[in-house]
Amino acid sequence: MTLARDFEKLAGEITACRKCGRLVKWREKVAVQKRASYATETYWGKPIAGFGDVRAKILVLGLAPGAHGANRTGRIFTGDRSGDWLFRAMHKAGLASQPESISRDDGLTLKNAWVATAVRCAPPDNKPTPRERKNCASYLTRELAMLSNVKVIVCLGGFSLTAVCDELDIRPRPKFGHGVVVDHERYKIVCSYHPSQQNTFTGRLTEKMFDKVFATAVRLQS
Numbered sequence: 001m002t003l004a005r006d007f008e009k010l011a012g013e014i015t016a017c018r019k020c021g022r023l024v025k026w027r028e029k030v031a032v033q034k035r036a037s038y039a040t041e042t043y044w045g046k047p048i049a050g051f052g053d054v055r056a057k058i059l060v061l062g063l064a065p066g067a068h069g070a071n072r073t074g075r076i077f078t079g080d081r082s083g084d085w086l087f088r089a090m091h092k093a094g095l096a097s098q099p100e101s102i103s104r105d106d107g108l109t110l111k112n113a114w115v116a117t118a119v120r121c122a123p124p125d126n127k128p129t130p131r132e133r134k135n136c137a138s139y140l141t142r143e144l145a146m147l148s149n150v151k152v153i154v155c156l157g158g159f160s161l162t163a164v165c166d167e168l169d170i171r172p173r174p175k176f177g178h179g180v181v182v183d184h185e186r187y188k189i190v191c192s193y194h195p196s197q198q199n200t201f202t203g204r205l206t207e208k209m210f211d212k213v214f215a216t217a218v219r220l221q222s
Contacts, residue, residue, distance in 0.1 A: 003054050006146055010139065011049035014120050019135045023121035023128070030067045030122060044074035050116030050143055051076050057112050057221040058095065058152045059144070060086070061160045063194060064119040064128050071122035075104045076115050085195035085210060086115070086156075093214035112221070114147055116140070118163035126196070133163055140167055152217045153187050157194035164189060178209065181216065188220040 018024050031045030048065040062082075065071050069080030077083035078101040087108065090096035095113040100106075119128040119136050140163060144150065155161040158176035165173045174182045182189035192205075192213040199205040 003146060007050075007054055010142055010146070014047045014049040014139055017047045017120065020121065020132045023119075023123055023132060026124050027067075027071055027122045030071055034072075035068045038068060038072055041072060043072045045071060046074070047120040048074070048076050048117065049120070050114055052110035052114035053112055054114070054146070055112075055149050056110070056114040056147055057149050058114070058154065058217050059147060059150045060090075060113060060115045060154045060156065061140075061164060062086075062115070062117040062156045063159045064117050064126065065122045066126075067122040073103050075101070076117060077101060078103065078106075078108075081197050081200065082195045085200055085205075085207075089195075089207070089210045089214050092211055093218050095214065095218070114143070114150070116143060118160050128159070133159070134166075137163070137167065140164075151187060152190060152220045154190045154192060154213060154217050156192055157196075160194075161189070161191055178205070179213065179216075181220070190217050190220070 028045050031043035034043060048070045065076060066080040066082060069083060070076050070078055073079040077086050083101045087096045087101045088099040090113060091099035095111055097109045101108050119133055120139060153164055155164055161176050168184055170184065176191055178191060178193045180191040190213060193199045195205060195210060
């Protein structure tokens with residue numbers, strides 16, 4: 001079985017997952033009770049698999065799909081403001097073919113990067129529980145095993161850093177901070193504030209700050 005088929009198999013398993021009753025109920029409810037501006041669209045309403053270059057050296061790990069972003073479009077960080085920030089920064093860094101991510105068929109491709117989330121379903125209030133994160137942990141384990149070229153992991157937010165520390169058994173867990181780089185025996189872990197509106201609208205995260213994170217990731221991959 002080729003690497004691409006391995007990822008297709010994993011994506012199929014993720015998409016069919018119903019481990020967390022609270023998340024299943026929420027994602028499907030959102031897909032029916034749509035945001036007014038998307039009332040005519042058919043929501044994905046299922047878990048979201050990772051996306052990108054299967055030979056990537058950089059893994060970008062977010063928190064969870066957005067209720068009206070990836071949960072609507074079916075592709076991670078696609079169709080919302082967080083995705084606008086992420087792929088604009090990745091495009092500047094030479095990791096994305098275009099600076100925006102609108103739909104699954106918009107032509108976006110990633111080079112040397114893979115994007116995923118610690119939790120694969122949209123959670124209420126963007127707050128998955130520790131148990132829900134643990135239920136998703138095996139998917140990250142399998143992704144990392146297949147992404148054998150990865151040298152850098154970009155953690156978008158403290159929740160993602162916790163997921164990576166649990167995955168790699170990093171103890172004591174390092175304190176999260178924007179721009180912090182954690183040395184692991186196999187990976188360089190680069191921490192960033194999540195590009196959520198809570199951070200970008202308030203100026204806690206600026207484009208310059210976010211661009212620097214990806215410039216650092218590109219530098220550390222070599």
